[in-house]
Amino acid sequence: MNGNRERMPLIALRGASKVYRTGDVEVAALKGVDFTVEAGEFVAIMGSSGSGKSTMMNILGCLDRPTTGRYLLEGQDVSRLDRTELAVVRNRTLGFVFQSFNLLARTSALENVELPLLYAGVSARERRRRAREALERVGLGERLEHHPRQLSGGQQQRVAIARALVNRPRLLLADEPTGNLDSRTSVEVMVLFQELRREGITLVLVTHEPDIAGYAGRVVVMKDGRILSDQRQQPVPAVVPPLEEAVS
Amino acid sequence: MNLLETLRLAVSSLLRSKMRSFLTSLGIIIGVGAVIAMVAIGDGARANVQKVFDSMGTDLLIILPGSSNSGGARGGFGSQPSITWDDLEAIRTQVPSVRAAAPELRTSTQVFSEDQNWRTSVIGTTPDFFAVRAWSLAEGERFSEADVEVGAKVVVLGQTVVEKLYGAGFNPVGQVVRINKMPFTVVGVTARKGQSPMGTDNDDTLFVPATTFQRQVQAQSLGKYIPGALFVQADPTAGTARAWEDLTVLLRERHRLSEDEANDFDIRDLSEMANSRQQSTETLSLLLASIAAVSLVVGGIGIMNIMLVSVTERTREIGVRAAVGARPRDILAQFLIEALVLALLGGLVGAALGLGVARLLAARFQWPLLVRPDVIFLALGFSALVGVGFGLYPARKASRLDPIDALRYE
Ligand SMILES: Nc1ncnc2c1ncn2[C@@H]1O[C@H](COP(=O)(O)OP(=O)(O)OP(=O)(O)O)[C@@H](O)[C@H]1O
Ligand SMILES: [Mg+2]
Numbered sequence: 001m002n003g004n005r006e007r008m009p010l011i012a013l014r015g016a017s018k019v020y021r022t023g024d025v026e027v028a029a030l031k032g033v034d035f036t037v038e039a040g041e042f043v044a045i046m047g048s049s050g051s052g053k054s055t056m057m058n059i060l061g062c063l064d065r066p067t068t069g070r071y072l073l074e075g076q077d078v079s080r081l082d083r084t085e086l087a088v089v090r091n092r093t094l095g096f097v098f099q100s101f102n103l104l105a106r107t108s109a110l111e112n113v114e115l116p117l118l119y120a121g122v123s124a125r126e127r128r129r130r131a132r133e134a135l136e137r138v139g140l141g142e143r144l145e146h147h148p149r150q151l152s153g154g155q156q157q158r159v160a161i162a163r164a165l166v167n168r169p170r171l172l173l174a175d176e177p178t179g180n181l182d183s184r185t186s187v188e189v190m191v192l193f194q195e196l197r198r199e200g201i202t203l204v205l206v207t208h209e210p211d212i213a214g215y216a217g218r219v220v221v222m223k224d225g226r227i228l229s230d231q232r233q234q235p236v237p238a239v240v241p242p243l244e245e246a247v248s
Numbered sequence: 249m250n251l252l253e254t255l256r257l258a259v260s261s262l263l264r265s266k267m268r269s270f271l272t273s274l275g276i277i278i279g280v281g282a283v284i285a286m287v288a289i290g291d292g293a294r295a296n297v298q299k300v301f302d303s304m305g306t307d308l309l310i311i312l313p314g315s316s317n318s319g320g321a322r323g324g325f326g327s328q329p330s331i332t333w334d335d336l337e338a339i340r341t342q343v344p345s346v347r348a349a350a351p352e353l354r355t356s357t358q359v360f361s362e363d364q365n366w367r368t369s370v371i372g373t374t375p376d377f378f379a380v381r382a383w384s385l386a387e388g389e390r391f392s393e394a395d396v397e398v399g400a401k402v403v404v405l406g407q408t409v410v411e412k413l414y415g416a417g418f419n420p421v422g423q424v425v426r427i428n429k430m431p432f433t434v435v436g437v438t439a440r441k442g443q444s445p446m447g448t449d450n451d452d453t454l455f456v457p458a459t460t461f462q463r464q465v466q467a468q469s470l471g472k473y474i475p476g477a478l479f480v481q482a483d484p485t486a487g488t489a490r491a492w493e494d495l496t497v498l499l500r501e502r503h504r505l506s507e508d509e510a511n512d513f514d515i516r517d518l519s520e521m522a523n524s525r526q527q528s529t530e531t532l533s534l535l536l537a538s539i540a541a542v543s544l545v546v547g548g549i550g551i552m553n554i555m556l557v558s559v560t561e562r563t564r565e566i567g568v569r570a571a572v573g574a575r576p577r578d579i580l581a582q583f584l585i586e587a588l589v590l591a592l593l594g595g596l597v598g599a600a601l602g603l604g605v606a607r608l609l610a611a612r613f614q615w616p617l618l619v620r621p622d623v624i625f626l627a628l629g630f631s632a633l634v635g636v637g638f639g640l641y642p643a644r645k646a647s648r649l650d651p652i653d654a655l656r657y658e
Pocket of ligand 1: 022050052053
C-alpha cells in the first residue's frame, strides 16, 4: 500500500481547466493542463503575466478547484473533496507561500507560525515549541514576538515560510515568493528552498526571474493557460554573496 | 481546535479593539441592566405594598352598616346604623371562621397634655382591636375588657400623638391627657406603623374604650347600634372568603331579611383589595421588564451589525486562516464565540449595573432590596441567546467565504 503510494506522482493534474466568469465575460485561465510532479522535485514555473501560473498554483494548493479535469494529490482526487476536507489537506499535506506574505497583522511572528498547528489540534505547548523551531530554522529565532509591521519584507516572507513548513508538509507551493524581495534576500530564500529540497520536501514555485528559476531542477513555462515547455536542468547552487559585493 | 482555544482567540481579538467591543456590548449592558433593575424595582414595590397591607392586619374584613333611605335620597354605606352590639357579640362567639372582631368608632378631637395640644383622630374600640389591626404596644399595655365594661377613662396613644404632646422618645404611660375636658390616664403607646395604604399617617391617632368613646367623647348614651364599622379577622385556615359567606348568612338571619331583601350592611374583603393592588404592581413591573427586554433585542441587533462589519473588515484574515487549514466550522466557531463573549460580558456588566441601580433606588425609596438570582441567570441566559442568535448570521457568512476570494479581498 505504502509502496504503491511512493510510486505514484505527488501531483497529477489531468486535463485541468479553469474558467473565470465575470458578468458575461468568460476567461479561460487554464486550458486542459496535464502536469505531473514527482515527490522530491523542485519545479519553477515561469511565463508571462496572465498566463495562468497563479490559477494553477491555487488549484495545486487546494485553495481553488478546477472547472473541469482532475487533480490527484498523493493519488487522491482532491477536486471531489468538500470544503472541510480541502481545509484538512491544506493543513496537513501542503504549505503555501504567497507573494504578499499574507501574515496576520497585529499578531506576533510566533503566533502566525502557530496558526496551522492550531487548526491541526496540536497542544499549546507543542505548538509553541514547533513554531519556535520553525522560526529558528528560517533564521528568525530572535524575532519571535515581533509583529509583521516590525519586520522587513524578507523577514516577513521568512515568517510565512516558517508557517508553511511548521506542520511538516510533503509539498511546499510558493507563488512568486521573491516578488517583493531584493535580490540578496531572494537568494537567501532560495538557499532555504534548496535546503528543504535536500531534506526531501517537494517544491513548486512561480517566478518571473530566470535567476531564481535557475535554482530549480525543472523549469515549466506557461503561455495562455497551457504549458509551453517543460525542461529538466542542473540546478545552480544558491550562495548568498558576501555583504560588500551586494553593496557595490 | 477546541472550545478553550477558540475562546482565547475570540477574547484576544476583542481586546484588540477594546473601545469598539465596549460600544458593541453597550446595548446588551443597558438591556440586561434595565431588566434587572426593573424587576428589582417591581419586586421592591410589591414587597412595599405587601408591607403596608400587612400593617393593616391580615385576613381582614370590614363590615359597614347599611345605607339610609330618607325621602328618596339614598345615603352611602355607613349612613344608617344597622349593626348592633349583639351582632358583634354573635360574630365573636358564633362564627367559627372568625378569629376576632372589634368595632371602630371614629371622630377627631383636640387632646391636651399639660403644656401642648394636638388635633387627632380618636378611635373607640375593644381590646381585640389591637390584635385585629396588628397594633403592637411599644409602652405599657392596651386597655382591658373590664375598662370597656365600666367605661374607664383610659387611653392608648399613637406615636405621632406622643411626639406632638410630649416630644419624641418620651414615655407618657401614667400621664394624664384631656379629651373633651375629661382627664384620661395614658395606659399604653402603640408601636410605630408608618403610612397607611391610603397614604395617611397611621400613628396620628389614639384609642379609648368604645363605651368611654360614646359617653365621654361624643357625650351620648349607649345605644343598641354600633355607630361605626366592624373589623373582623378571619381564621386563616378558613380564609376571608369563607368568613365573608358566614358573616353574610349570620347578619341576614339576625336582621331577619327575606330572600328578596338586599343586605342592610356591606362586608368588604380587605385581603382581596390587597391582592388587586398587588396584581396591578405586578402588571406594571411586568410591563417595565418587557420594555427592558426589548432593549436587549436591540442590543443583539447592535452586535449583529458590528459582527457583520467585522467579518467584512477581516476578510483577509479569514482567507489566511482558511489557507492554512481552518475548516468552515472553525471560522464559524470563532465568530460565533466572539459574538457570544460580547453578549455575555455585556450581560455581566449589565447585571452589575442593574444591581447598582436597584440598590440606589431601594435606598432612595426605602424599599427592601430584592434581587432574584433567577432573574439574573435568566437575563444572562437571554443575552447569551441574543449573542448566538444575532452572531450566527455574520459567523455563517464568514465561514462560507471562499479562501481564494477572501485572500484576494482588498
Ligand atoms: N478571480 C478572477 N476572476 C476573473 N479572471 C481572473 C481571476 N483570476 C485570474 N483571472 C484571469 O485569469 C488569467 C490568468 O490569471 P493568473 O492570475 O493565473 O495569471 P498569472 O500567470 O499568475 O499572472 P501574473 O504573472 O501576473 O501573476 C488572467 O487573464 C486573469 O485576468
Ligand atoms: Mg500570479
